[in-house]
Amino acid sequence: MEQSDHQWFMVQVKREQQRLRAWVRSLGVRADWVDDLAQDTFVVAAGKLGEFDRSKDFGAWLRGIARHLVINERRKESRRTRLLSEQMTAMLAEHAEDSAASPAITADDNERREALRHCLDQLSEDGRQLIQERYFEDLSATVIAQRSRRNSNEIRQALLRMRRNLLQCMQHQLREA
Amino acid sequence: MKGDPHHSELDHHLARFLEGDAEPVELEALAAEVANSPDLAHNLAALLALDQWLRDYAIGSDDSFAAGVAGRLNEIHESDRDFVSGVEQRLPKPQKKPGAIRTPRFLPWTLAAAAMIFALAWPIWRQGPKPGTTNHGTPVVALLVNAFDAEFAEAGSPDAVSFGPGYYHLTKGAAQVRFQNGADVILESPVEFHIEDALHMTLVSGSVRALVPPTATGFTVQVPDARFEDLGTEFGASVDAAAQRSELHVFEGLVEVKPPDNDELLASVTYGKAVAVDRGVVSAIPTADPERFATSSSIALRRWEAQRASLCRDPNLVFYFAFEDDGNQLENSATFGSDVPGNIHRARWVTGRWPGKRALQFENPGDSVLIDIPGNHAAFTLSSWIKVDRYDHSLNALLNSADWSPGRHHWQFNRLGLTASGSFEGRDRTPTSIRVVPGQWTHVAAVVDGVQGKATYYTNGELAMTETMPPGTVFRLGTMHLGTWTSPNKDWPPAVRDFRGRVDELAMWRRALTQTEIQTLVREGSPLGLLQGAIAP
Numbered sequence: 156m157e158q159s160d161h162q163w164f165m166v167q168v169k170r171e172q173q174r175l176r177a178w179v180r181s182l183g184v185r186a187d188w189v190d191d192l193a194q195d196t197f198v199v200a201a202g203k204l205g206e207f208d209r210s211k212d213f214g215a216w217l218r219g220i221a222r223h224l225v226i227n228e229r230r231k232e233s234r235r236t237r238l239l240s241e242q243m244t245a246m247l248a249e250h251a252e253d254s255a256a257s258p259a260i261t262a263d264d265n266e267r268r269e270a271l272r273h274c275l276d277q278l279s280e281d282g283r284q285l286i287q288e289r290y291f292e293d294l295s296a297t298v299i300a301q302r303s304r305r306n307s308n309e310i311r312q313a314l315l316r317m318r319r320n321l322l323q324c325m326q327h328q329l330r331e332a
Numbered sequence: 333m334k335g336d337p338h339h340s341e342l343d344h345h346l347a348r349f350l351e352g353d354a355e356p357v358e359l360e361a362l363a364a365e366v367a368n369s370p371d372l373a374h375n376l377a378a379l380l381a382l383d384q385w386l387r388d389y390a391i392g393s394d395d396s397f398a399a400g401v402a403g404r405l406n407e408i409h410e411s412d413r414d415f416v417s418g419v420e421q422r423l424p425k426p427q428k429k430p431g432a433i434r435t436p437r438f439l440p441w442t443l444a445a446a447a448m449i450f451a452l453a454w455p456i457w458r459q460g461p462k463p464g465t466t467n468h469g470t471p472v473v474a475l476l477v478n479a480f481d482a483e484f485a486e487a488g489s490p491d492a493v494s495f496g497p498g499y500y501h502l503t504k505g506a507a508q509v510r511f512q513n514g515a516d517v518i519l520e521s522p523v524e525f526h527i528e529d530a531l532h533m534t535l536v537s538g539s540v541r542a543l544v545p546p547t548a549t550g551f552t553v554q555v556p557d558a559r560f561e562d563l564g565t566e567f568g569a570s571v572d573a574a575a576q577r578s579e580l581h582v583f584e585g586l587v588e589v590k591p592p593d594n595d596e597l598l599a600s601v602t603y604g605k606a607v608a609v610d611r612g613v614v615s616a617i618p619t620a621d622p623e624r625f626a627t628s629s630s631i632a633l634r635r636w637e638a639q640r641a642s643l644c645r646d647p648n649l650v651f652y653f654a655f656e657d658d659g660n661q662l663e664n665s666a667t668f669g670s671d672v673p674g675n676i677h678r679a680r681w682v683t684g685r686w687p688g689k690r691a692l693q694f695e696n697p698g699d700s701v702l703i704d705i706p707g708n709h710a711a712f713t714l715s716s717w718i719k720v721d722r723y724d725h726s727l728n729a730l731l732n733s734a735d736w737s738p739g740r741h742h743w744q745f746n747r748l749g750l751t752a753s754g755s756f757e758g759r760d761r762t763p764t765s766i767r768v769v770p771g772q773w774t775h776v777a778a779v780v781d782g783v784q785g786k787a788t789y790y791t792n793g794e795l796a797m798t799e800t801m802p803p804g805t806v807f808r809l810g811t812m813h814l815g816t817w818t819s820p821n822k823d824w825p826p827a828v829r830d831f832r833g834r835v836d837e838l839a840m841w842r843r844a845l846t847q848t849e850i851q852t853l854v855r856e857g858s859p860l861g862l863l864q865g866a867i868a869p
Contacts, residue, residue: 168397169398177380177385180384181378181381182378193397240349240354243359247366250377257869272389276810293724293725311351312343313832315343325382
């Protein structure tokens with residue numbers, strides 16, 4: 156890659172990486188493998204940068220490559236663990252074109268971060284505590300349950316509720332923005 | 333929705349799917365639902381995307397990802413280049429030496445390090461162009477890869493770091509020589525020997541330890557009246573020239589003892605056994621004694637001990653914790669250092685870089701050392717040896733000021749092992765793709781120059797991160813926590829940044845050290861003789 160192409164490309168990496176990671180995750184990739192697959196996507200994109208028309212949407216082009224890579228994952232026997240479920244990924248990838256249009260996927264990083272911060276503040280005390288443990292301390296539902304002497308299914312359900320609340324709030328915020 | 337058993341079952345599967353722990357039968361059921369409902373598919377995709385935003389939000393900085401991509405692109409670029417020529421360029425240039433008189437030579441570490449790069453590349457080198465020759469016109473069959481205080485006699489010294497067939501006499505210190513086929517021989521002075529070729533050496537007097545990988549099976553050490561032929565193993569050999577007596581101690585595998593001139597098998601010596609050869613007579617002696625033979629690690633330990641002795645006297649040290657204590661306090665070994673105690677809270681004493689050397693293990697919440705650093709600092713350098721067990725948090729704090737306010741400094745690593753440090757006044761933080769890899773003893777250094785307005789972080793002597801700040805920034809580090817950090821504020825999110833691993837050695841200077849000085853700390857403190865992590869090709 157020419158030096159100028161490399162510089163342009165690295166600017167794109169910084170600009171698109173968060174959106175791309177969210178996209179990769181939304182295709183049913185295991186959380187631990189999201190960074191890896193997103194990096195693979197950028198490496199593949201760098202290799203075929205000559206094919207990209209710079210007047211087009213780079214993010215959309217990346218998402219196409221990522222989708223292709225994730226679908227390919229299903230064919231790789233040894234790497235199947237990168238996916239939560241082969242079957243689910245097949246279906247998520249099928250509907251992925253539509254999800255890409257949602258404001259949450261296309262929103263700018265700062266807007267989305269602000270929306271997330273605002274919505275986290277709207278959660279109940281317990282809800283914040285749960286999100287704190289799950290994401291900021293990176294504890295599994297099982298560990299959170301053990302710590303609070305609760306049933307792990309209750310924790311999973313509570314997390315699902317918090318996520319739904321957050322999502323609803325964020326969609327609202329981002330539409331307003 | 334409540335009370336609808338269908339919905340609650342779907343939610344149950346959904347919740348487990350999002351946590352990544354759904355059973356196959358649950359996935360099956362969920363897939364069936366999703367297949368019938370595009371809305372559910374979109375909703376699920378949005379929930380997964382949200383999960384990722386939360387993860388990214390928790391990590392905060394995202395420089396490491398871009399650095400990772402840049403690193404991978406760079407790797408691809410690098411592998412296109414001719415590896416062998418790259419390695420050869422790094423080797424010291426041969427010097428013409430006039431006349432036959434040669435002086436005893438101290439072998440500087442830089443040369444040994446260069447040789448090590450060459451030795452690592454050897455498998456490739458063997459398939460490529462012909463190996464070089466020494467200045468004596470002989471082919472290179474072995475290289476010096478590790479040494480402490482090593483001096484060779486006039487009449488028996490290598491050509492810089494290259495050994496061809498010939499006579500050698502190590503008069504001082506210890507050295508490790510790697511043969512072309514991969515066998516390592518560790519020499520403890522005084523020792524005299526001949527190198528015949530890549531598979532054969534003759535021990536005239538003194539003792540050596542040989543580590544023979546499968547590629548070098550058949551490696552033979554000849555002694556008076558016998559030869560020790562190795563079958564993939566580790567052993568020690570010693571010769572008492574005056575008494576015409578030699579010994580063989582086998583630490584691993586099998587070594588055969590044969591006469592010098594034929595293939596008759598005199599003895600097969602296995603793991604833990606030892607024999608003596610006394611004027612051609614082989615006899616068993618008590619068990620193999622590994623203590624008698626130097627190791628790569630024992631050379632490294634001696635090098636560090638020498639470093640420690642000179643470091644203690646450095647007038648610029650604020651504190652130097654060598655981690656050789658066993659109580660509740662770290663002792664400041666800096667002769668001219670400030671009165672800086674290190675109060676250990678719960679962290680346990682464990683084995684450090686070498687057997688017998690101590691380190692602190694940070695394993696449970698609250699394991700820490702509190703260090704009060706008095707005064708203002710215009711510049712400072714921190715240096716430490718760490719072995720990370722794992723990265724539990726988005727940020728993992730090694731040594732952080734208790735809070736985050738003007739003059740404070742945080743020294744930490746992100747989940748990928750990339751440096752994510754900084755000072756309160758800092759900006760333009762730029763990490764490289766150099767990581768602290770879990771499970772390996774790693775040297776880390778923070779060089780913070782408030783006068784120039786620049787901070788530079790190193791991992792194994794390589795640039796890991798830079799940061800700028802307004803020139804003239806003054807630091808007031810205050811109480812620092814080693815091995816943990818918890819946000820003292822009520823901020824969202826309240827952070828937890830416990831370090832998980834071992835720390836062996838921590839020092840602080842009241843000036844900015846240069847990269848060369850940092851690299852010296854790395855070389856002289858490395859637990860391995862061979863600095864693989866530090867100077868990989």
